[in-house]
Amino acid sequence: NAGVTQTPKFQVLKTGQSMTLQCAQDMNHEYMSWYRQDPGMGLRLIHYSVGAGITDQGEVPNGYNVSRSTTEDFPLRLLSAAPSQTSVYFCASRGTSVGTQYFGPGTRLLVL
């Protein structure tokens, strides 16, 4: 079972570059989210979606865009990368069970 998949696993960007972090799930989950993990900060919610065509901001949305054209995919776009966006990014999805989310393996991003 694939579950939640993320690509790429690792990426190096220069300041000002843009890129898209891909996330896909094959569990037909309506809810999908993006988190970032920084040392000493835990996981913080960037954006989330409650279904295709519906997205909303989380705790730290600035500098990121999302869209949800299909149930399966939830890409995260960095418009103009900054060193402060160096982090590990996790995509998550959940089904009907309240709260319980399944996480992808993460994308490690380094912005120089």
Place this chain on the structure above:
Amino acid sequence: DQQVKQNSPSLSVQEGRISILNCDYTNSMFDYFLWYKKYPAEGPTFLISISSIKDKNEDGRFTVFLNKSAKHLSLHIVPSQPGDSAVYFCAATYTGANSKLTFGKGITLSVRP
């Protein structure tokens, strides 16, 4: 303002002993709590959860206790095993939050053989 607090950054216990990981929260709206386990270079994996209508939930070696009046929960691992060595995150949410989870900073558990 941190709504979910894991004040101890690390814990070391002997194999076979009990591990107690603590978590405090400040938001009275939270009504569902979860623990996630994370190994290096992997995504967090769900471990155990508890609803605010309960004060205890048990799953094998893992038990979560909830004290609503104190806004405190704890995860007990008995007996601890070396494979339990990981980072443990406490998370909370509430009905109507659209599955948004608020995480603590995590606790690194080391189980010594």
